[in-house]
Structure formats: structure tokens, C-alpha cells
Amino acid sequence: MSVLVATDLDRTMIYSQAAMGEAQFAALDTVCVEIYRDAPLSYMTTTAVELLARLADEVPVIPTTTRTPAQYERIALPGSPFRYAVASNGGRILVDGADDPGWRRHVERSVSESGSDLDEVLAELRTRLDDSWVQSLRVADDLFCYLVVEPISQPDDFLPAWQDWCAARGWTASQQGRKIYATPRSVTKSAAIAEVRRRLVDDGTISADAELCAAGDGWLDTDLLEAADHAIRPRHGELDLLGWSTPGLSVTAETGALAGVEILEWFHDRCSVRTASDPGRPDVRAVGTS
Numbered sequence: 001m002s003v004l005v006a007t008d009l010d011r012t013m014i015y016s017q018a019a020m021g022e023a024q025f026a027a028l029d030t031v032c033v034e035i036y037r038d039a040p041l042s043y044m045t046t047t048a049v050e051l052l053a054r055l056a057d058e059v060p061v062i063p064t065t066t067r068t069p070a071q072y073e074r075i076a077l078p079g080s081p082f083r084y085a086v087a088s089n090g091g092r093i094l095v096d097g098a099d100d101p102g103w104r105r106h107v108e109r110s111v112s113e114s115g116s117d118l119d120e121v122l123a124e125l126r127t128r129l130d131d132s133w134v135q136s137l138r139v140a141d142d143l144f145c146y147l148v149v150e151p152i153s154q155p156d157d158f159l160p161a162w163q164d165w166c167a168a169r170g171w172t173a174s175q176q177g178r179k180i181y182a183t184p185r186s187v188t189k190s191a192a193i194a195e196v197r198r199r200l201v202d203d204g205t206i207s208a209d210a211e212l213c214a215a216g217d218g219w220l221d222t223d224l225l226e227a228a229d230h231a232i233r234p235r236h237g238e239l240d241l242l243g244w245s246t247p248g249l250s251v252t253a254e255t256g257a258l259a260g261v262e263i264l265e266w267f268h269d270r271c272s273v274r275t276a277s278d279p280g281r282p283d284v285r286a287v288g289t290s
Contacts (some may be wrong), residue, residue, distance in 0.1 A: 016041060088140060088141040148154055213232075215234075234251075
């Protein structure tokens with residue numbers, strides 16, 4: 001096997017009704033893939049469901065999310081069960097659905113050696129908040145934190161100032177819609193995917209020269225997109241608002257859930273090209289001809 005796929009989930013593979021927009025949600029055939037508090041929350045188009053299930057049957061697919069393991073487990077993702085998944089923005093590697101304690105210990109050591117701890121960050125953050133624009137402050141997996149805010153009321157200078165404070169202490173701050181994340185700089189999706197890739201090479205699942213294809217829409221996906229051999233982002237979300245790019249990056253023509261379909265088609269194209277070029281692999285189109 002010469003391809004590995006790592007993909008973000010929210011607003012890349014799966015979409016809430018709000019993320020799609022009312023018109024798109026009404027026009028598309030969708031499947032609910034997440035129930036939360038007895039109500040449907042996240043969807044995929046029927047085409048995306050078929051494409052992801054087929055992709056997972058052909059190559060290793062690693063769901064790669066900032067969600068905690070408990071939040072990730074709410075999703076009935078096509079192609080499940082996945083041998084590996086990355087949760088908590090790289091703070092957790094799940095193996096056959098179970099947490100890998102060795103990786104978590106490695107992450108905790110890295111955080112302790114690289115900057116401020118979560119308690120210090122929370123203490124400082126609380127001094128900067130105002131109930132007029134902050135709905136809640138939440139801690140995720142005892143590893144990072146995020147605010148749920150009303151963007152229309154959010155002070156213009158909050159995020160730049162908070163980013164500067166975090167950067168000086170080994171943390172990063174980013175905003176995705178109504179959520180503002182503060183995460184340790186040493187906790188990344190790319191580091192967790194590199195570890196998964198190493199394991200898949202060691203056990204012979206993929207070849208040593210296997211190429212990484214990745215997708216994501218937010219600032220917390222940038223390290224993953226930069227580390228990939230082939231990367232794509234949707235034409236919406238935080239990175240699109242920032243105009244973010246990196247050499248070789250593809251950007252979808254579509255937005256919303258249709259961008260998710262386009263990303264999956266792109267994955268299939270990349271995997272087909274790479275598989276056909278595998279050295280020593282017979283060209284299936286030539287079988288039976290001479």
C-alpha cells in the first residue's frame with residue numbers, strides 16, 4: 001500500500017445544517033452521522049457516504065480531529081471501524097477505538113517541557129473574558145481549552161492580543177467560527193499522524209515511501225496540510241477567510257457539504273494515481289491482454 005489518508009472531520013468531512021446553509025441542506029440528499037442530545041447534529045451527503053466507505057476499503061484512512069475521544073465517538077462515520085484515529089488535536093491516538101496510553105504519556109511530557117501549563121493559560125484567559133460576548137469556557141481532555149463566543153460582539157483586539165500572549169508561552173490561539181481554541185504548540189495533528197504512519201510502515205500495512213494525503217479547513221489543520229505530500233482544503237472556513245495556502249495545496253471549487261464530496265473525489269484520484277504507479281504492481285488494466 002502506497003497511500004495514507006488523514007482527514008479532519010467537522011466542516012471538512014461532516015457538516016451541521018448551519019455549516020451547510022439552509023439552501024444547500026434543503027437541496028442535497030443527506031445522511032445524519034451524529035446525534036447529540038437526542039437531536040441530529042452532523043450530516044454527510046449520500047454521495048460522500050459512499051465515497052468515504054469505498055476509500056476506507058481501499059487505503060488506510062485516519063480520521064483526524066480536534067474533538068475529544070468522547071465527541072469523536074458520537075459520529076457514525078462511513079468506513080468504520082477505523083484501525084487508527086487521531087483525537088484531541090493529536091493529544092490522543094485511538095487504536096481500534098481504545099486510547100493509546102503510551103502516546104498520551106509522550107504528549108504530556110512534551111507539553112510540560114515546551115511552555116506554560118493549562119492552569120496558567122486558564123488563569124490568564126479568565127482575566128480577559130466578558131459575559132457580553134463569551135458564552136462559555138471549556139476544557140478539552142485536560143489538554144487544551146476553548147471559548148464559545150458571539151463573534152458579532154467579540155472585541156476586535158481580543159484574538160490578536162491573546163495570540164501574542166499564547167505564542168510567548170508555547171501555545172497557539174485560533175478561531176473557528178464561534179470557538180476560540182488555545183492549544184499547546186507541541187500538540188499537533190501532524191505529530192500524531194507521523195506516529196501512526198511509522199506504525200503502519202513497521203507492520204507492513206503501507207510501504208516506506210507511502211504518500212500522505214490530507215484535508216482540513218481550520219488553523220489547527222495547517223501543520224497537517226504542510227506535512228502532507230498532497231493536501232486540500234475547502235473553499236470555506238477559517239483557512240479560506242485567512243487566504244491561507246502552502247506550496248502544492250489544492251482548494252475545492254465547491255463550498256459546504258459539496259466541498260466534502262469534492263475532497264473525497266480528490267482523495268480517490270490521488271490514491272488511484274499513486275496505486276497505478278506502484279513499482280512492481282501489475283497494471284490491472286493490462287491483465288488479460290498481451
